[in-house]
Amino acid sequence: MASNGAIAATLAPPPPPARPRVMVVGSTLAAAASVMFFMGLVGIYLALRADSLTQGESWLPDDAVISLVPANMLMLTMLISTVPALWAVQALGRGDRQHAYLALGVTLLLAVAFINQSTYLLATSGLTVSTTSGLLIFAIVGGHLVMTVVGLLFFAVAAFRALSGQYRRIADGPAAATVYWFATVAVFAVIWYAVYVTK
Amino acid sequence: MLTTGFKHYVGMAGAFFVAAVVYGWTSGAADWHALRTMGWDSELTEHLARFIGSTLGALTLGYKGAVGDHVGYTILLGAAAVSLTLGLVSVAIRDADARSLAEVARTPEAPPLRLAGTPNYWGPLVGFSVGVGVLGLAISEAFFWIGAGLFAFVGIEWMMQAWADRATADPAANQALRNRLMNPIEVPVAGALVIAFVVIGFSRVLLTVSELGSVVVGIGVAAVIFLVAAALAVRPKLDKNLVTGLLVAFALAVLAGGIIGVARGEREYHPHEPGVEHEGESAESHS
Amino acid sequence: MTVTETRPESLEEAAAAGAVGALPSGPAPLLPPAPPEGFAGVLATAEHKVVGRLYIGFSLLFLLGGLVLAELVAVEGVDLQTLNVLDADTYFQILTLSQVGVFFLGLMPLLLGVAIHVVPLQVGSATIAFPRAAAASFWTWLVGALLLVAGYGINGGPGGGDPEAVHLTLAAWGMVLAALLLGVICVVTTVLTARPEGMSLKRAPAFAWSMVAGGSVWLLALPVLGANLALVYLDDAHSRILFGQADNVWPQLSWVFASTAVFSFAVPVLGVAADVIPVMAGRRQARYPVGLGLIAAFAVVGFGAHHQTFFNPRLVEQGAFVGASFALLLVLLAFLGGLGDVLRRGRPRIASPLMLAMPAVLLLLGAAAAAAAYSVRGFKLFGTTWGLGVTKLVVGAIVLGAAAALHYWGPKVWGRMPAEPLGRLNALVLLGGAVLYGGSDLVSGAIGQPTTPVTGVATVVEDGAELLNGLGAVGGALLIFGVLLLIVAHLPAAFGQGRRAAADPWGGFTLEWATASPPPHGNFIEPLPAIGSPYPLLDARDATAPAIDALGARSEVV
Numbered sequence A: 001m002a003s004n005g006a007i008a009a010t011l012a013p014p015p016p017p018a019r020p021r022v023m024v025v026g027s028t029l030a031a032a033a034s035v036m037f038f039m040g041l042v043g044i045y046l047a048l049r050a051d052s053l054t055q056g057e058s059w060l061p062d063d064a065v066i067s068l069v070p071a072n073m074l075m076l077t078m079l080i081s082t083v084p085a086l087w088a089v090q091a092l093g094r095g096d097r098q099h100a101y102l103a104l105g106v107t108l109l110l111a112v113a114f115i116n117q118s119t120y121l122l123a124t125s126g127l128t129v130s131t132t133s134g135l136l137i138f139a140i141v142g143g144h145l146v147m148t149v150v151g152l153l154f155f156a157v158a159a160f161r162a163l164s165g166q167y168r169r170i171a172d173g174p175a176a177a178t179v180y181w182f183a184t185v186a187v188f189a190v191i192w193y194a195v196y197v198t199k
Numbered sequence B: 001m002l003t004t005g006f007k008h009y010v011g012m013a014g015a016f017f018v019a020a021v022v023y024g025w026t027s028g029a030a031d032w033h034a035l036r037t038m039g040w041d042s043e044l045t046e047h048l049a050r051f052i053g054s055t056l057g058a059l060t061l062g063y064k065g066a067v068g069d070h071v072g073y074t075i076l077l078g079a080a081a082v083s084l085t086l087g088l089v090s091v092a093i094r095d096a097d098a099r100s101l102a103e104v105a106r107t108p109e110a111p112p113l114r115l116a117g118t119p120n121y122w123g124p125l126v127g128f129s130v131g132v133g134v135l136g137l138a139i140s141e142a143f144f145w146i147g148a149g150l151f152a153f154v155g156i157e158w159m160m161q162a163w164a165d166r167a168t169a170d171p172a173a174n175q176a177l178r179n180r181l182m183n184p185i186e187v188p189v190a191g192a193l194v195i196a197f198v199v200i201g202f203s204r205v206l207l208t209v210s211e212l213g214s215v216v217v218g219i220g221v222a223a224v225i226f227l228v229a230a231a232l233a234v235r236p237k238l239d240k241n242l243v244t245g246l247l248v249a250f251a252l253a254v255l256a257g258g259i260i261g262v263a264r265g266e267r268e269y270h271p272h273e274p275g276v277e278h279e280g281e282s283a284e285s286h287s
Numbered sequence C: 001m002t003v004t005e006t007r008p009e010s011l012e013e014a015a016a017a018g019a020v021g022a023l024p025s026g027p028a029p030l031l032p033p034a035p036p037e038g039f040a041g042v043l044a045t046a047e048h049k050v051v052g053r054l055y056i057g058f059s060l061l062f063l064l065g066g067l068v069l070a071e072l073v074a075v076e077g078v079d080l081q082t083l084n085v086l087d088a089d090t091y092f093q094i095l096t097l098s099q100v101g102v103f104f105l106g107l108m109p110l111l112l113g114v115a116i117h118v119v120p121l122q123v124g125s126a127t128i129a130f131p132r133a134a135a136a137s138f139w140t141w142l143v144g145a146l147l148l149v150a151g152y153g154i155n156g157g158p159g160g161g162d163p164e165a166v167h168l169t170l171a172a173w174g175m176v177l178a179a180l181l182l183g184v185i186c187v188v189t190t191v192l193t194a195r196p197e198g199m200s201l202k203r204a205p206a207f208a209w210s211m212v213a214g215g216s217v218w219l220l221a222l223p224v225l226g227a228n229l230a231l232v233y234l235d236d237a238h239s240r241i242l243f244g245q246a247d248n249v250w251p252q253l254s255w256v257f258a259s260t261a262v263f264s265f266a267v268p269v270l271g272v273a274a275d276v277i278p279v280m281a282g283r284r285q286a287r288y289p290v291g292l293g294l295i296a297a298f299a300v301v302g303f304g305a306h307h308q309t310f311f312n313p314r315l316v317e318q319g320a321f322v323g324a325s326f327a328l329l330l331v332l333l334a335f336l337g338g339l340g341d342v343l344r345r346g347r348p349r350i351a352s353p354l355m356l357a358m359p360a361v362l363l364l365l366g367a368a369a370a371a372a373a374y375s376v377r378g379f380k381l382f383g384t385t386w387g388l389g390v391t392k393l394v395v396g397a398i399v400l401g402a403a404a405a406l407h408y409w410g411p412k413v414w415g416r417m418p419a420e421p422l423g424r425l426n427a428l429v430l431l432g433g434a435v436l437y438g439g440s441d442l443v444s445g446a447i448g449q450p451t452t453p454v455t456g457v458a459t460v461v462e463d464g465a466e467l468l469n470g471l472g473a474v475g476g477a478l479l480i481f482g483v484l485l486l487i488v489a490h491l492p493a494a495f496g497q498g499r500r501a502a503a504d505p506w507g508g509f510t511l512e513w514a515t516a517s518p519p520p521h522g523n524f525i526e527p528l529p530a531i532g533s534p535y536p537l538l539d540a541r542d543a544t545a546p547a548i549d550a551l552g553a554r555s556e557v558v
Helices: A002-011 A022-054 A068-094 A097-123 A132-163 A172-197 B004-026 B032-036 B043-059 B070-092 B098-105 B122-138 B141-165 B171-208 B211-234 B240-264 C011-016 C038-044 C048-076 C088-122 C131-153 C163-193 C206-237 C246-257 C261-281 C288-301 C319-345 C352-375 C386-414 C420-446 C465-494 C536-544
Strands: none
Touching: A022 A132, A022 A172, A022 B070, A022 C163, A022 C206, A068 A097, A068 A132, A068 A172, A097 A132, A097 A172, A132 A172, A132 B141, A132 C206, B004 B043, B004 B070, B004 C206, B004 C288, B004 C319, B070 C206, B122 B141, B122 B240, B122 C131, B122 C163, B141 B171, B171 B211, B171 B240, B240 C038, B240 C131, B240 C163, C048 C088, C048 C131, C048 C386, C048 C465, C088 C131, C088 C163, C088 C206, C088 C246, C088 C261, C088 C386, C131 C163, C163 C206, C206 C246, C206 C261, C206 C288, C246 C261, C261 C288, C261 C319, C261 C352, C261 C386, C288 C319, C319 C352, C352 C386, C352 C420, C386 C420, C386 C465, C420 C465
């Protein structure tokens, strides 16, 4: 059975060309919805923080620590990750598979590094969900971690299919993953400013 | 040339941006308190400061001055930014008009959308796995992670199916290729997931029903599993609709069990502790 | 072929690689194996037409259930000083479930179901984009809907007494939302990427375009509701500091059922009307792109995710809200003017799609006018039942619009003709029901009757308010009867009974009528006609029977 499958696939005719851009458009729409989810959360965060400050209260609990240096590193990691993501799409478009593999690998590595850093920062922040600010930060940062994992998996799928030779000339899958990844980076930029910088 | 899609989405972006500015401005609450503390204490200047503060805040994304309702303002600005991005994507792909797609695909005509490949059950299983996860959010973390695990498994299966469907133009060859890769993985993983379902789901049921009920349920479920397995062993080529119906019944039973678990909660039970003798247990029974 | 090998991308490459046996003797097989027959086939299929039918069938049942629950609430309003049918604990739960049920389990999936079936046909595509995702969307929605209802059934939902059941309903609502948005992505992507040569977006059929315009706004607005749900769930599950406090839950979520957000659900109704009315009148719509632009404008103004009174209680006093409310009215007036022009120039056929579509738009106009009045501070309508009346009128308009869609595309969806006399009766019943249902609340609000508190017992009862509520309950009953009639009219056709439908029973203008009813696997067997306008089939007819006037009269086909 196993060898039959391999032989049949080797001898079978190539598939008809796929309609381009479908994945990219679908991914853009999904990214749009994801971004708006965070806009809702961040809007509420900003509103309640403003209310709290207007009333002369401190927004974050006294024992909470949100360091800016690791947050900046997170932002930097995200920004850097956009370069190999684009590199992968370009390389696949040129049919340069070696560079495509390398670029996809680097993107995945940076995504994993981001998840690691972000989780650590949240775990050591001293925040709990028993305060409004803590709850909102957990919702926003936790939600973004989920979005990052989705983006990571999207890239992994694109990488797998590129590895199996399905994106040549038209790198729709990696391009779609890149669009989603850029949305992930954009959302983090908003979070970085609203939560980490201005706190 | 600007495409229709671009005009539509950029028009949306413009409308949302204007709405954000107007909303941020009219929902008031400018940062005029700060300005007043600078010595502007007459009523006129107060209003003026408020006006300037609101206007600046709405126009500068709150960088100077202030906006009123941050929730609405942020949402509208987000909608504007997202719409602008959709517009840029639209124009970048020329609205995905058929002619431009044909050029991209380097074919005389734009290739049609691909029909779904080999029929499979991943769609319903996505619904089921998310449902189990949602039940887990109400009942227990274990149930949630089971749902998440099933969702991940279904996701991988779906991805592999999608990949295989595009491997060649021959559906039979594609299916053979998929089976060759996935069968060694999916059989043990699916088996483990089903066992986890039965064990965890079953334990929830046993924790919910009375002590006598748990005995009845235990025997009943064991009998059902035995009978189904026996039927499958005797007639390995059962009607596909029947097998599917049984699986759906199993899925519904899991969901219904979860809902009952939510409704009734766990009964109070007293685990055996070493050295403690419970009511009805004679000293002899331990000997 | 191993996983890491690069497969050949063309027949030439395959031959060059030595896979001579790979060269097919004919065209590459495009059709994958058909799904198995019966129940297993329904579960396994990713055929957009089956998924659309499933969405339509189940959402009609949920809609009926939601309207029945809303009727229970309406009946309680006949005597505002006491509760007669429900008890105080369940009144609020029934109220919230009826709204969630009508919109998220009924109306939105009903329109989405029609779109999943019809839109790929309208754009001449063999299938929907991401067909498996569309199937997953339906099954996820169905499981979510069942969990949502079950959660309410075990004392959950906003105001529920069982914390775990409340968590279940909140999470299930989020699941329903995500599933619907997945389906919307499939439909919008289809319109944006699967159009044939010559069909620019300006020439897209109106219903398909309305799904792009409305779907895009849903994708922007409804995730914000998802954010609200997430916060409510997290807080409710942990500390109930703010978002999860019992009194705060519904006010954070109910913005989606209030003006202006509620109008976004009605965007596809405009698309239905803009497709149905020209066909029924036998005339092209003049300045077609302007009509599409008005649909898009309506969608944008209907984006109401920022109108959250929980965070901005003074919302209705503010200029942005007033502007948006009046903009809705102006856009609808312009849109209706265009449709009126088509009817004026044509010879309208009095058939059920027209009898349902036109009142749908008129009701929507009434709702928009009421919403505009609501926003005027001097009228002092805020806090009265007027706002509820706006929502109910929108519900009526969407029910009428969805019924119009089903009667118009029913022959294509089922392959059989739905019962036309029932359709006409349906139009009268639904219109009468919707006017009474929403209108009674408007009049009640105008005389100053405040919205009934969550306990179901009013502290202020204006003279005549209870009588008006009685009329509203009659309207609600008529709406239920109308939905039942709709189901009865389509049930035989759905099960293969009744007269066989011709490929083009209405003399349609758009591509879905260029294929058999029901369409075969792959949708189109014959090549599509050339597309040089929004009405390719009319163009084809005009090519054989030249147009009478500059805007192209329909030839004698109809």
